[in-house]
Amino acid sequence: MQEKNAKPSAQTGQDKLLALLAGQKTPTAEEFKQLILALDNQRVLAKVFLLEGTPFVFENKPMKYVIFREQVADRFNIGSQDVCIVGSAKLGYSPSQHKFGTPFAETSDVDVVVISEPLFYKGSRELFETLNQLQPSVYSVRAPAKDPPVVDLKDWVKVKESIRNFVFQNFNPGLLPHDHPVRREIFENMASTSGLFLALEPQVFVSKIRCRVFRNWKAAEDYYSNSLREAKFALVGQKQPEPEMDDDDVDLEAPSDGTPVAAVHQPQKLN
Numbered sequence: 001m002q003e004k005n006a007k008p009s010a011q012t013g014q015d016k017l018l019a020l021l022a023g024q025k026t027p028t029a030e031e032f033k034q035l036i037l038a039l040d041n042q043r044v045l046a047k048v049f050l051l052e053g054t055p056f057v058f059e060n061k062p063m064k065y066v067i068f069r070e071q072v073a074d075r076f077n078i079g080s081q082d083v084c085i086v087g088s089a090k091l092g093y094s095p096s097q098h099k100f101g102t103p104f105a106e107t108s109d110v111d112v113v114v115i116s117e118p119l120f121y122k123g124s125r126e127l128f129e130t131l132n133q134l135q136p137s138v139y140s141v142r143a144p145a146k147d148p149p150v151v152d153l154k155d156w157v158k159v160k161e162s163i164r165n166f167v168f169q170n171f172n173p174g175l176l177p178h179d180h181p182v183r184r185e186i187f188e189n190m191a192s193t194s195g196l197f198l199a200l201e202p203q204v205f206v207s208k209i210r211c212r213v214f215r216n217w218k219a220a221e222d223y224y225s226n227s228l229r230e231a232k233f234a235l236v237g238q239k240q241p242e243p244e245m246d247d248d249d250v251d252l253e254a255p256s257d258g259t260p261v262a263a264v265h266q267p268q269k270l271n
Contacts, residue, residue: 085112120171172213
């Protein structure tokens, strides 16, 4: 008797999942959680709910989202189809493993994806050239020394973040030095759209906008499907989430360069 009841219940659950995937409405945080837990392939969720469709902040005014995408695309000399809003601004709540389900608010960031292979390679090359100049040198680490060389933890984190991003074929301009011309160009492009973003009257007022450049759409799908996979591990308690690393952002009320002050970490000795 119990087995007979179990089958209709399981079928009902599958029907609900299929209805959410096929539906036009964005799932609630609880519904999205159930989708993450039920599916092994997170790529479908990343594509359908994070990278496609009208975001929450423009939910009632989809044509204004089209205008916003066109304006951002014009700044980067790409097609408007290669710009989208992701994250909590897309869903209305955070899909992050660190704060899953937290509603989008005035203090939340707007995460913008830019797809550009030339900009990805240009930015990555400039970033690695900068990282190559960091101290200590490889020679000083390899050579026998009485006192171990000192490594700045801020630099170590930057190197690790840069490598991870390159593996996922994306570039975060916030990892470049504040005065680097590539960083300034990208941040000024994003900051120049801030007035338009506010003028378009999105669903809620926002104060910060961030940008991440991907080599192509597949890279974006890989990155965000991996983020959802990490969220799934955290939701079921299989893995503790790593400390969250915030990208640098552009303050919509800040000066045109939009370069915030980075936190300073104390240097540590290399063991």
